[in-house]
Amino acid sequence: xxxxFDAIVVGAGQAGNAxxxxxxxxxxxxxxxxxxxxxxxxxxxxxxxxxxxLEKIIPDFRDDAPLERHLxxxxxxxxxxxxxxxxxxxxxDFNKPxxxxxxxxxxQFDKWYSKKVQEAGALVIxxxxxxxxxxxxxxxxxxxxDRTGGSVYADxxxxxxxxxxxxxxxxxxxxxxxxxxxxxxxxxxxxxxxSTIESRFNVSGNAGVVIEMAGKITQGMIGTGFLYTNKESxxxxxxxxxxxxxxxGIAPYALLEQMKAHPAIKPLIEGGEMKEYxxxxxxxxxxxxxxxxxxxxxxxxxxxGMFVNGVHREGSNLAMTTGQLAAETVxxxxxxxxxxxxxxxxxxxxxxxxSFVMKDLKKYKRLPEIFEKNHQFFTTYxxxxxxxxxxxxxxxxxxxxxxxxxxxxxxLNARSWKGLMGDAFKLWRAFE
Amino acid sequence: xHIVVCIKQVPDSAQIRVHPVTNxxxxxxxxxxxxxxxxxxxxxxxxxxxxxxxxxTVLTMGPPQAETALRKAxxxxxxxxxxxxDRAFAGADTLATSYAxxxxxxxxxxxxxxxxxxxxxxxxxxxxxxxxxxxAVRLGLQMLTYVCKIEALDLEQREITVQRRAEGGVQVLKxxxxxxxxxxxxxxxxxxATMPDMFRAARHPLKVWxxxxxxxxxxTRIGLKGSPTVVSKVFAPTPRTQKAxxxxxQSDQPRDQAAxxxxxLFTKFPQxxxxxxxxxx
Ligand SMILES: Cc1cc2nc3c(=O)[nH]c(=O)nc-3n(C[C@H](O)[C@H](O)[C@H](O)COP(=O)(O)OP(=O)(O)OC[C@H]3O[C@@H](n4cnc5c(N)ncnc54)[C@H](O)[C@@H]3O)c2cc1C
Numbered sequence: 001x002x003x004x005f006d007a008i009v010v011g012a013g014q015a016g017n018a019x020x021x022x023x024x025x026x027x028x029x030x031x032x033x034x035x036x037x038x039x040x041x042x043x044x045x046x047x048x049x050x051x052x053x054l055e056k057i058i059p060d061f062r063d064d065a066p067l068e069r070h071l072x073x074x075x076x077x078x079x080x081x082x083x084x085x086x087x088x089x090x091x092x093d094f095n096k097p098x099x100x101x102x103x104x105x106x107x108q109f110d111k112w113y114s115k116k117v118q119e120a121g122a123l124v125i126x127x128x129x130x131x132x133x134x135x136x137x138x139x140x141x142x143x144x145x146d147r148t149g150g151s152v153y154a155d156x157x158x159x160x161x162x163x164x165x166x167x168x169x170x171x172x173x174x175x176x177x178x179x180x181x182x183x184x185x186x187x188x189x190x191x192x193x194x195s196t197i198e199s200r201f202n203v204s205g206n207a208g209v210v211i212e213m214a215g216k217i218t219q220g221m222i223g224t225g226f227l228y229t230n231k232e233s234x235x236x237x238x239x240x241x242x243x244x245x246x247x248x249g250i251a252p253y254a255l256l257e258q259m260k261a262h263p264a265i266k267p268l269i270e271g272g273e274m275k276e277y278x279x280x281x282x283x284x285x286x287x288x289x290x291x292x293x294x295x296x297x298x299x300x301x302x303x304x305g306m307f308v309n310g311v312h313r314e315g316s317n318l319a320m321t322t323g324q325l326a327a328e329t330v331x332x333x334x335x336x337x338x339x340x341x342x343x344x345x346x347x348x349x350x351x352x353x354x355s356f357v358m359k360d361l362k363k364y365k366r367l368p369e370i371f372e373k374n375h376q377f378f379t380t381y382x383x384x385x386x387x388x389x390x391x392x393x394x395x396x397x398x399x400x401x402x403x404x405x406x407x408x409x410x411x412l413n414a415r416s417w418k419g420l421m422g423d424a425f426k427l428w429r430a431f432e
Numbered sequence: 433x434h435i436v437v438c439i440k441q442v443p444d445s446a447q448i449r450v451h452p453v454t455n456x457x458x459x460x461x462x463x464x465x466x467x468x469x470x471x472x473x474x475x476x477x478x479x480x481x482x483x484x485x486x487x488x489t490v491l492t493m494g495p496p497q498a499e500t501a502l503r504k505a506x507x508x509x510x511x512x513x514x515x516x517x518d519r520a521f522a523g524a525d526t527l528a529t530s531y532a533x534x535x536x537x538x539x540x541x542x543x544x545x546x547x548x549x550x551x552x553x554x555x556x557x558x559x560x561x562x563x564x565x566x567x568a569v570r571l572g573l574q575m576l577t578y579v580c581k582i583e584a585l586d587l588e589q590r591e592i593t594v595q596r597r598a599e600g601g602v603q604v605l606k607x608x609x610x611x612x613x614x615x616x617x618x619x620x621x622x623x624x625a626t627m628p629d630m631f632r633a634a635r636h637p638l639k640v641w642x643x644x645x646x647x648x649x650x651x652t653r654i655g656l657k658g659s660p661t662v663v664s665k666v667f668a669p670t671p672r673t674q675k676a677x678x679x680x681x682q683s684d685q686p687r688d689q690a691a692x693x694x695x696x697l698f699t700k701f702p703q704x705x706x707x708x709x710x711x712x713x
Binding site: 037124152 | 625634
């Protein structure tokens with residue numbers, strides 16, 4: 001096959017679709033290859049969509065994108081075995097269009113997105129796996145696929161093939177993923193009638209709620225749990241570092257089962273019909289774990305490039321923005337009649353540095369290491385906080401001053417002055 | 433030679449579940465696939481194409497999303513694809529569906545006469561096996577159902593010879609063209625499309641026909657209006673509680689095996705022996 005494209009995009013997830021759409025819209029000849037039966041087929045989960053990133057690519061996406069609920073309330077829970085302490089932020093400002101965050105079901109959303117990509121003029125080929133990159137010396141000149149006659153050529157290849165990014169690894173662009181740099185997340189979708197969801201979560205219309213959870217539910221492993229409301233279902237899940245799962249020998253589904261049985265969570269999902277169970281990796285190594293992002297004839301976008309902000313559970317927006325920036329780099333070079341060499345593609349890196357993507361990843365660059373070395377943030381503190389809250393709230397004839405003293409003592413016994421100060425300093429540095 | 437293959441996009445029944453409380457079918461998130469039996473028919477048609485340079489047209493009636501099914505058929509090697517889509521077609525039972533498809537095939541004939549029409553044995557979502565025969569009757573085609581092998585095709589004599597699975601054996605049947613064939617599952621394996629085929633399928637312009645383009649003469653015979661079938665109730669059968677048991681015997685003689693089985697039955701159901709005795713007398 002001699003057909004040649006301006007660009008080939010590998011993968012039809014959030015990053016790949018953003019890249020393919022942007023380039024096709026600009027009139028480039030784009031081929032996108034996805035191994036799933038259809039875009040999104042490998043990705044059946046519910047998730048949070050951040051409108052801003054998508055709006056910059058498809059300004060009127062709200063007209064026809066399959067959106068579940070817009071989020072008006074964020075709860076953060078720190079859980080002990082029997083209790084949680086938490087905060088809630090709910091604002092009617094979030095209940096006014098244009099909405100800022102939505103829950104989506106990826107399978108439906110990705111299908112919609114792919115339709116936009118095709119309408120923009122890209123050639124989208126599914127059920128086809130890219131097996132290798134075509135190299136001409138150091139330069140990527142195309143891809144090989146698992147189909148007969150499956151070699152295709154292009155000026156540039158954008159690797160948006162998700163967290164495992166086997167292609168870049170195979171080509172030697174970056175090393176093996178380390179278990180400490182990826183989280184394994186499991187999640188389920190539970191179907192419940194719309195009215196039950198609305199009364200349980202105190203919302204109406206299309207409004208929805210997110211609950212972020214940390215503490216004893218991860219059994220000492222570094223990770224978090226989450227629950228979001230979709231239109232007629234709830235997404236519930238938990239994710240922890242792969243290295244922690246390995247070390248502790250806990251099965252992910254068992255962790256989720258135990259989390260679902262928590263007395264504060266169980267009533268929220270009660271009576272739901274469980275529909276899907278999926279497990280997926282999330283690259284959470286952060287700034288220090290990022291691979292090289294471009295080279296001779298290639299760029300990496302989305303999860304493949306470790307573009308995930310684990311603290312704020314942002315991934316899809318980084319994926320979209322990186323896909324868009326990679327696409328804009330190609331468009332610029334085309335317009336200026338410049339080849340997609342490493343030297344010119346370095347513009348992609350500059351664009352990333354100037355965007356929120358790199359700024360946020362840099363801001364939290366110390367966090368993965370701090371958490372890895374300080375499991376007390378996921379074990380001791382949740383317990384102490386819950387006990388303190390319990391002590392202050394329970395009315396039992398003990399005076400408040402004695403209670404405060406006891407709470408102070410419990411913190412000191414658990415961590416010592418030096419430990420407490422050290423932890424505070426570490427957290428301050430991490431979020432600084 | 434011109435072959436029309438009728439295909440249908442169906443929800444992947446392996447992934448459908450019945451709600452335990454409300455007994456309704458839960459379709460949400462269930463992927464749409466090409467009815468697997470239709471793919472067997474398509475492959476059989478494509479094999480004839482390979483041997484006789486036939487022209488293969490795929491035809492489906494369905495919502496606009498059924499486009500995916502047609503593109504898939506194109507990637508395997510079909511030459512032309514027609515999507516019958518119109519709100520007026522919605523809610524059709526097998527009677528209305530075969531009326532609509534037969535009308536469309538008459539339209540197709542106007543461009544190029546049709547020698548063979550293929551359909552799957554049945555669909556996995558309806559399981560009726562009525563649409564293929566319905567088309568044959570309306571178009572006056574010879575009808576060959578449950579075909580497990582196409583033995584010979586004589587284009588000079590315009591004759592086709594097939595093997596048909598029937599109860600208790602296989603029939604060898606010969607008939608004149610034009611004919612309609614429904615094929616059994618498992619008689620072939622679908623090919624894997626090449627990359628150039630994938631490109632062609634993605635770029636091929638589909639023919640999208642509404643009811644007028646499909647040449648529907650009597651609009652009361654399509655869609656819900658033309659469908660006398662009423663689904664009055666959907667329910668999940670209560671699961672069986674009994675378990676099957678495998679009876680081991682020492683001997684391989686049928687006589688001994690039967691004796692062991694009887695002994696087992698009579699021990700398990702003591703009244704049975706008396707009952708049989710009573711009825712016999
Ligand atoms: C449980 C869980 C919950 C999450 N929740 C959120 C959330 O609430 N909000 C948020 O913003 N982010 C969330 N994320 C992260 C977010 O899902 C990812 O960051 C985002 O999907 C990354 O997009 P991507 O395009 O890089 O990768 P993907 O969406 O994984 O897409 C990669 C695509 O490439 C295809 N592919 C891979 N290899 C090949 C190959 N060789 N040939 C052809 N195709 C190939 C795959 O089939 C896939 O479709 C969550 C992740 C998980 C696992």
